[in-house]
Every structure is written in structure tokens, then in C-alpha cells.
Amino acid sequence: MTATPHQRTGPAMGPAEALSELFTPAGKHNPYPLYDALWDLGPVIPLGPSGTLVLGYDEVCTALRDPRFLVTDADVHRATGMIDHSSWQCFTKIMMFSNSPDHERMRRFAGWAYAPREVAGRRRLAAKWAERWADRLAALDDGGPLDLVETFAVRVPISVTGELLGIPESDQSALRGAITATTTAFEPVFDRDELRPADAGMDVLVDCLGELVRERRRRPGDDLISAMVRDRDAGGALSEEELVASLVMFLIAGVQSPSDLIGTTVRLALSRPAEGRGMTGDDDLVSAFITETLRFDPPNHVLTRAAETDIDFYGHRVAAGSRALLVLAAANRDPRRFTDPAVFDTTRKDNRPLSFGLGPHYCLGAAFARMQVEVAVPVLLWRFPRMALAGPPAYRDQLVTRGFARMDVTLGT
Template sequence: MDPADALALLMSPAGRVDPYPTYERLRAHGPVVQAGPVFYAVTGYAEADAILRDARFGVMDDGLRDQFMPGWRESPAVLSISRSMLRTNPPDHSRMRRLAAGAFTPRRIAAMRGVVEAQADALVDAMLAGGRGGAPVDFMAEFAYPLPVGVICALLGVPAADRPLFRRWATDLTGVLEPEITMDELAVADRGAAELRAYFTELVAARRRAPADDLTTALVQAHDGGDRLTGDELLANLIVLLVAGFETTTNLLGNGLVALLDHPRAAATLREHPEFAPAYVDELLRYDSPVQLTSRMSTAPSTYGGVDLPAESWVIVMLGAANRDPRRYPEPGRFDPWRPQIHPLSFGAGPHYCLGAALARLEAQVAVPLLLRRLPELAVAGTPERRVRLTLRGYATLPVTPGREAAPVTVAGTPPGAAGPTP
């Protein structure tokens, strides 16, 4: 199969639901392949990592959007993404990223562990209540979505009562991140973006009236204090911080749970040794990445993987394929948290490395061992449904039966209930 046909297959519904066989068809042609006059696909780990760090490559700017998508300024979805740090280049990207970075310092992230633990415990309680008598519950709706959305909304200062609104709006909006999108799909994305823009317009107004100790207030004050953030940038970055703050982690939790339930011995080890969670989470990110690809445009000629990339080349960096490059990870299709030096590209690399990567890792490092410990009988019930998306890979529904909760372990001589669950 030539590269163009492989990419066409990758964009099809079947290719999106399971992209890994198609990645290997592309990889057979080399770590970097040409699939069109100025269109290239990258499946090699070393090449993907280097391109993401190479200053000669940037995200699509307004001039290129004008060329490839005339009228894009009339699309709320494209406008919301393009005016955020996600789709801007330096110096604008650096300016916007600095304004939000204070909410994601290592100290602040570490301080959120207790909050994440409390929320995860409460969600497990709800799963147990919903799964009484062997009834299935949807893990995505009952745990994988509400945990990260609760965390990012707390950072942004979004009221808890409003959090259920965002899943559909975000699902609609993120269709615009796909490498190909129909006009009907763009209309759905625009609908989600319009809802999110309206919501954050109201929240911004509320924070002007009554400032709070949250990220929304900080960004509003940056906008109102001068020229550090335009009105479009303010709304766009609030939307992207919200959506990126839970979409990746939601998919990580769903993909990761299925992977662990498919590997019961590995799950049993993590259940007994939660201190191994960092290595497990990195391997889950590598094994079935919640973000499968990103794109870059070149501003100057370069050569990668023995292929010459002229200026103005459009490069699809296939993160999911790079994470399974056998040159970097022997037996890449095998789940193995004991691999040496697991450094997945799931959060990207270089200037656009995901701002909330440490927070996403923390949430998974807390949640996954907690689920395994409290719900040792947790099992998939029925057939999970994958979202027909390539960029953001995850489940639409994941029915599970929680089973019985693990009995609390007490220390000898301690009254039952006093010691609490073991770590």
C-alpha cells in the first residue's frame, strides 16, 4: 500500500477506530514519507521528536488558513482554536503561554493531589451505588469525564453545577482538530464553539464584577490590564484550557483502564504497588495515546528520515505511531511498564508541549491505582464504543461492572474501620 492510500485508509472510519495497522503500513516506507506534493507523514519517534522541537516548523498561521480555508474567520470553532496558544507561533504563543503557566507549576500540581484523591474516591462511591446488583455503569460518563473536568473547572473557577454541560460542547468543538473535516462536521464544531464562547463570555463578565482566586480571573486581569491578551485570545484560551484540560485525561483514563483489564497480571501488580503508577501511566500513554497526531508547517528546507522537506511543507506528526516505533521501543505492541526510559510523545514536545501534562499525569497516577484497589472485580461489560476520531483517541462509552468493593484492611489490634484502606 503506497503512502497516499495508507493515509486515505487512516482517515476512513475504520482507520480512525484502529489506526495502528495503518501506521505500520506507512512505517514500511520509512520514518518520514511523502504522500503528496508538499504533504508528509512522520511515524518515526526520533524524527517526530526532533521536528516538534525544530524552530523551522510551526503551526498553521493566518496566511495559510486563508489559503487552505477561505472564510475561516466566520467559523467560531476555527476562530476559537486559532486564537489560542494551541495554534499560534512565537512570540504570540510564548506570551499567551506565560500568562497561564502560573496555574501549572510543579508546586501547584503537587498540592492538588489531595483534591484529586477525594474526587476519585467520591466517583468510585457513585459507581458502586450505580452498579449494585451487577448493573453496568458507563465508566466514561461516571468517572473518566467528571474527574478531570472537575479538576480543570476548579482551576478555572467554573461552578460545579455547570460542569455537566461541557462534555457535549467539547466533543462537538474538537471535531475541528481532525485532519479532515466535512462541512457538516464543521457546523457541529461551530455549534459547540458558540456554546462555549457564550458561556465564557458570561463567566468573564462575572469575574470582572467579582474577582476570584482562579485562572479565569488572572486571564481577565491580563486582558484588562493592557495589551497582553486580546478579547478573542481571552475567550479562545479559556476554551482551550478547559477542553484540553479534560479531553486528554478522559481518554487516558478510558484507554488505560481497558489496557490494564486486558493485562490482569500487570493490573494486579499496580493494585498492590501504587508507587509504580508513574511508570504505568507513561506506558499507558505510549501504548494507546489519547492524542494521536499533530501537524506542523515548515518555514525553511530541512531533511528528516532521509527525505527532503521543502519550505511550506505540511507535516503530519503521528504521535501514536511514533510511540510504537520499534527502533525506540522493542516489541512496541506489547504493554510493558518496565521498559527502560519510557518517554511518550503523547503530550508533544518543544514549545507546544502540553501545558497541563503534569496535571494529567497526576490525575491518572492517583485514579488508576485507586480504581484497581477499591474495585478488584472491575470488569468490562459488553462492547465499548470507540469515538470515530483520529486526533483525540478515546471511548464514547465504556460499560463496566464495578463488582464488590475491596474489604478494608485493618492493622492487628486496631478496631475495624480505624485504619482505613491500605495504599
């Protein structure tokens, strides 16, 4: 595709200033003007001997498909000392942070849990919990602002995923903070103390899921944990630690991305009332709206890869062992791929955002995450047609996994 001048969405800023600002609280709150400024250096930006920043759509696609760009597995984190932290001890035992052949082994074991037929069968479960949490939201309404993140956006996914795993409803709320805390491990770490929240959250999740694995082994049920315990014990494809880690990741992925995507989709729907109303009765519009939300403001902004060997990448040398930061959110606004990328447009043709990755490591849970949003958002908009934002939403202090810490709304009932 022919390159065109990048279309800015924010004030002019030099690339060096943009890069230094990107991981500050202000940069995480609104990174898009910074991505624009970085484009002055092109779609691939060398950061010195230790790293490369990749912004372009085609360039990110190439990196995600190139087997020489490895995910940051246990070997990588062992070399940096990160493996000493409980968060990365668990994360490096899942497929997302494993390379061949472990990646394929883990993906074969867990693939059925994410299969289209399984996801389709869960729509009724998602609808049940969306209706229940809408009922509870209505019961809380006193005319004043309510935090939609805490009262709905998080509650639906944690109820759906928790029921699938067989986690008692009374225990699910206590896991909410731990789930979000673990995702802070994905942010660039400048001081090891920054991993303390992620480690503490991971300890909670590993203890909880590990105990449930032991319980289901003694008394099997009809939940997903029981099925995975049975498969693991019958075939031995995973170690016990890998089994627990896989279940921890199913919980995190089943809650965090859907929660963040529900929040952002609702915010965008409230700013576009006609489309918001249309989503209550038009499945095609719901699908197109969520796809465009994933392009315009996705819940996952950056993936990291490590170069297995020296790579000549679009005229730039990526040194063996160095990191490539693939900025999915910037690639989703590449004007060489998307017309008027800073405009939210549900009528786009061939709209294929990279928000869940691409290639061998494409997110297995993408369909499960989307399904929860497709069900929950129309229920909410139909139930509260006069809902409105009560103020600007507050973002978490995260960029790699980005979403609202709080979003106050009035229901208008």
C-alpha cells in the same frame, strides 16, 4: 540509532491501502496495523506536493524541534478559509496554534497555571472528586453494565477542572458534549460541513467562559478565572478574546486528554489484573503504567506542522507551505527506539513517549493531565477490585484526538 526491520502488529497490507484506510471509521478504531503497513515506505513518507507523513521517532523529534516547522496558526487557517469557522477563530488565539512571538507571550502569561507547584496542590482536589464519583458509581450499580466513560472517566476531570475555573457544578455536565465536539476540528476536514459540531461546541464554550470572565471582573473570587482576569487587566498581555480562548483551552485540555487517558489506562489495567491490583498501592507502578499507556495507546495521535520554507528533511523535500503530519502514536512504536514496541511493558527503561509533543510547543498541561489519571485510576481500581469489561469498548470516530465513546464495565460488587 541503527534501523531495524519494523515489527508488525497486524495483517499484511499495502501502504496505499493503509493510507486510504487510516481516516475511515475502521482505521480510526484500530490504526496500528495501518501504521505498520505504512512503515514499508519508511519513517518519512511524501504524500505529494501538499504533504508529508512522518512516522519515525527521531524524525518526529527533529520536526518538533525545528523552528521551520510552524504550528498551523491564524495565517495558515486564513489561507484555507478555516478561520471563518468559530472553532478555528478560537483555537488560533491560543498558544497551541500560535507561532513566535505570540506563542511565547501567551505561554508566559498562562505558564503559572500549569506550574509543578500548582499541579501538586491540585492532587487533593482530584482525590476528592475521584472518591465522590466512585461513590456515585457504586450507587448506580445494579449488577449490570455501566458506561465508565460517562459515569467516571469524564466526570472526574470535568469536576476538577470545573472547580478550578469556578464553573458551577450544575453547569459542568452541559459542557461535556461541547468539549468533545470541539476536538473534532483537529481531524482532517474533507467537507466544511464537518466542522459544524466543532463550531457549535466552541460557541457554547466561548459563551460560557466569556460570561464567567465578565462575572469575575465584577465579583472576583479565588478561582483561576479571577486570577487570569486580574493578571490580564493589570498587564494587558492578552486581548480579551485571547483570554477567553486561553480559558476555553484550559477547560478542553483539562478534561478531554485526562478523560481519554483514564479510559485507556483502566482498560489496560483490567486486562492485566496483577498490575491493576498493584496500582492501588504502588505509586511507582502507577507512574510507569501511565507512561507505558501513553506510549502504547495515547490519546493524541497526530500533530500537524506547516513548512515555513523548503526543507530538506531526511532526504525528502518538504515544500514551503505544505503540511507535515507527525504521527506521534506511530513514533511511540518505532522499533528503532523501543524494543518489542507492540508489547505493553511497564518495566521499560528510558521510556519517553512523544504523546504530549516535544520542544517549544510541549503541552503545558501534560503534568496536570497525568496527575488526574494518577489519582483517579488507583481510586477506581481499589474501590472496585472485581471490575471487568462487559464488552469491547466503542471508540469515537476520531483519530487525532482518540478515545472511547463508551466503555461498559461490571463492578462486581
